Amino acid sequence: MDDLFSTSIIVATLAAGIRFAAPFLLAALGETLGQRSGVLNLGVEGVMLIGAFTAYYATLQTGQIGTGIAAALAAGLVMGGLYAFITLVMQAEQGISGIGIYLFGLGFTDLLFQKLVGTPLPIQGLPSAPIPFLSDIPILGEVFFNHTVLVYVAFLLVPVVWFVINKTTFGLNIRAVGETPEAADTLGISVNRTRLVTILISNALAALAGAAIALEAGIFQQNITAGQGFIAVALVYFGAWKAVGVMSGALLFGVVSAVVLQLKTVGIVTGAASSLLAMAPALLTIVVLVTVSRRARAPSALSQPFSRAA
Amino acid sequence: MKHIYRLAALTTAVALGATACSSGSDDEETPEASSSAAAVGADAEPLKVAVVAPSASNDLAFTQSMIDSLNAIGEERELDVDVTDGVFVVEDAAAAIRGYAEDGYDLVLAHGSQYGSSVQEIAAEFPDVAFAWGTAADTFDLPNVSSYTVRSDEGGYAFGVMAAALSESGTLGVIGPVEVGDAKLYVDGFVAGASAQDPSIATNVTYTDSFSDVKLAGEAATAHLSNGADVLTGSAQMVVGATGVAVEAGVPWFGTQSDQTSLGPDIVVASQVYDWTPFLGELFDSIEGGDLGGEVYTATLENGGLSIAYNDGFDLPADVKELGDTAIAGLTDGSVTTGIE
Numbered sequence: 001m002d003d004l005f006s007t008s009i010i011v012a013t014l015a016a017g018i019r020f021a022a023p024f025l026l027a028a029l030g031e032t033l034g035q036r037s038g039v040l041n042l043g044v045e046g047v048m049l050i051g052a053f054t055a056y057y058a059t060l061q062t063g064q065i066g067t068g069i070a071a072a073l074a075a076g077l078v079m080g081g082l083y084a085f086i087t088l089v090m091q092a093e094q095g096i097s098g099i100g101i102y103l104f105g106l107g108f109t110d111l112l113f114q115k116l117v118g119t120p121l122p123i124q125g126l127p128s129a130p131i132p133f134l135s136d137i138p139i140l141g142e143v144f145f146n147h148t149v150l151v152y153v154a155f156l157l158v159p160v161v162w163f164v165i166n167k168t169t170f171g172l173n174i175r176a177v178g179e180t181p182e183a184a185d186t187l188g189i190s191v192n193r194t195r196l197v198t199i200l201i202s203n204a205l206a207a208l209a210g211a212a213i214a215l216e217a218g219i220f221q222q223n224i225t226a227g228q229g230f231i232a233v234a235l236v237y238f239g240a241w242k243a244v245g246v247m248s249g250a251l252l253f254g255v256v257s258a259v260v261l262q263l264k265t266v267g268i269v270t271g272a273a274s275s276l277l278a279m280a281p282a283l284l285t286i287v288v289l290v291t292v293s294r295r296a297r298a299p300s301a302l303s304q305p306f307s308r309a310a
Numbered sequence: 311m312k313h314i315y316r317l318a319a320l321t322t323a324v325a326l327g328a329t330a331c332s333s334g335s336d337d338e339e340t341p342e343a344s345s346s347a348a349a350v351g352a353d354a355e356p357l358k359v360a361v362v363a364p365s366a367s368n369d370l371a372f373t374q375s376m377i378d379s380l381n382a383i384g385e386e387r388e389l390d391v392d393v394t395d396g397v398f399v400v401e402d403a404a405a406a407i408r409g410y411a412e413d414g415y416d417l418v419l420a421h422g423s424q425y426g427s428s429v430q431e432i433a434a435e436f437p438d439v440a441f442a443w444g445t446a447a448d449t450f451d452l453p454n455v456s457s458y459t460v461r462s463d464e465g466g467y468a469f470g471v472m473a474a475a476l477s478e479s480g481t482l483g484v485i486g487p488v489e490v491g492d493a494k495l496y497v498d499g500f501v502a503g504a505s506a507q508d509p510s511i512a513t514n515v516t517y518t519d520s521f522s523d524v525k526l527a528g529e530a531a532t533a534h535l536s537n538g539a540d541v542l543t544g545s546a547q548m549v550v551g552a553t554g555v556a557v558e559a560g561v562p563w564f565g566t567q568s569d570q571t572s573l574g575p576d577i578v579v580a581s582q583v584y585d586w587t588p589f590l591g592e593l594f595d596s597i598e599g600g601d602l603g604g605e606v607y608t609a610t611l612e613n614g615g616l617s618i619a620y621n622d623g624f625d626l627p628a629d630v631k632e633l634g635d636t637a638i639a640g641l642t643d644g645s646v647t648t649g650i651e
Contacts, residue, residue: 012536
């Protein structure tokens with residue numbers, strides 16, 4: 001009985017780890033595409049907040065979760081257009097511009113929420129969609145195949161992003177403009193057009209990550225993303241700008257978060273120790289970042305604006 | 311962000327008129343006496359009250375508890391109320407507090423424990439303006455500062471008693487933000503009440519260390535369920551993530567700070583509601599009497615600062631409700647204590 005009990009706890013913890021990992025993964029995969037093309041976007045957190053609010057509000061108004069997801073994607077594309085204008089057309093400094101986007105998203109969604117909603121109204125959250133047959137497998141089924149649609153989408157995007165970067169002409173262009181934009185330009189690759197596309201995709205995925213958080217919780221709150229967008233940016237470095245690496249980082253972060261939460265819940269750690277343990281995922285990230293960054297190399301043209309005259 | 315509304319107390323004027331009528335009954339000219347008294351009542355300067363609060367006026371939590379109380383009291387006495395809400399940044403709040411003091415408000419309510427140092431500094435510069443802040447128990451020894459706090463452990467205790475009686479698994483789950491203030495008091499009270507009802511009960515408490523991380527609160531609730539908890543509760547604004555999980559699992563939920571029935575009409579058993587009306591009534595009376603503060607007010611079940619709102623939509627077994635009502639009555643008359651300092 002004890003064994004069965006602890007098995008069920010382990011299964012629940014691992015499943016929670018995968019749920020935790022999904023928003024990180026969505027946002028970090030998008031950021032990976034952007035950074036491989038030489039665009040740093042520290043505004044992921046702000047775009048996630050905008051995606052979260054848009055998905056929540058559209059679902060609240062229409063009762064359709066699909067509409068909420070579509071609205072979040074559209075909001076992400078709008079934010080992508082804004083960021084492309086700031087960084088590609090105006091050639092603004094990318095680090096500071098991203099912080100600006102974050103602050104805008106934080107303040108704007110809070111304002112909209114207070115003015116349009118105010119009192120938190122719950123919406124029907126995204127339901128679990130167990131995969132037929134696979135979800136019936138003991139243990140593995142509950143851990144891997146009994147999640148919401150957006151969790152599956154996040155993990156299915158890993159091979160897609162890997163394929164796009166490594167096996168397509170577009171991926172080749174992305175890598176070229178991220179490493180040697182001048183050389184790519186002389187070969188007739190439009191640097192800024194390539195970057196525009198990656199910016200649009202990465203912002204749409206960041207908004208989708210925010211939507212996943214709000215739709216899973218069935219609610220919106222001020223600062224609902226609670227810093228997850230910044231962790232997603234760190235996970236790109238953690239994963240050495242590779243889709244599989246990013247996924248490993250997201251899973252590690254998610255599972256450690258879930259284990260910490262479970263340890264607190266069953267009362268194994270309490271009080272100050274529990275607060276210290278809450279920092280474990282962040283500390284782990286720093287440790288791995290330090291070790292990884294010694295081996296991996298960032299795209300050469302990361303955060304450098306491109307203009308032909310330069 | 312600024313709502314200005316004037317609450318004209320016609321009833322006060324009429325009541326004053328009626329009093330004048332009866333007291334001057336041996337006089338012949340009662341009609342004039344009545345009308346002049348009414349005129350005095352209407353002309354008397356209404357108390358000018360300003361509120362500075364960290365979240366939205368309709369947040370279904372801490373800020374709303376104060377706004378609702380002001381509205382309720384405004385129906386009984388003439389008030390001129392001005393609200394600046396959503397001021398999470400302390401520096402912005404300090405500017406608003408100072409602005410109201412300069413504008414000659416009679417009372418500035420700094421409705422957030424993070425505003426303490428601002429109140430301490432500004433109140434010393436404006437000795438003729440009354441200030442009140444909370445939740446806190448410190449008036450800084452200033453004669454024009456009042457503070458207000460809440461014994462949220464009382465409702466927590468009564469809910470713990472009911473939760474333990476409702477539970478079939480013998481495990482309860484609690485989700486808290488950071489281990490401080492009224493959230494900690496509520497959680498401690500809940501744990502004490504549950505143990506008092508059933509010494510063998512397991513009450514697991516998770517502090518998420520965040521007031522805003524809704525997803526983490528939701529996952530904490532899920533973790534409690536996977537550990538066998540079959541009744542949940544929690545405090546602070548991020549619990550909306552946890553109530554969503556409780557709704558989906560059909561698990562009973564106890565709420566606090568304001569009436570949370572709307573978050574789960576089928577699963578919310580009861581909510582502990584903060585009611586600042588008694589405090590505001592006392593404070594307004596003392597300000598009008600020339601005494602600007604210096605007192606610490608504590609909201610309790612006994613003084614009406616706390617009340618328990620049952621959700622009629624939840625089918626609470628009569629014996630469990632009786633246990634809860636007995637605990638509430640005992641806490642109110644002092645025969646039951648939570649054992650928490």
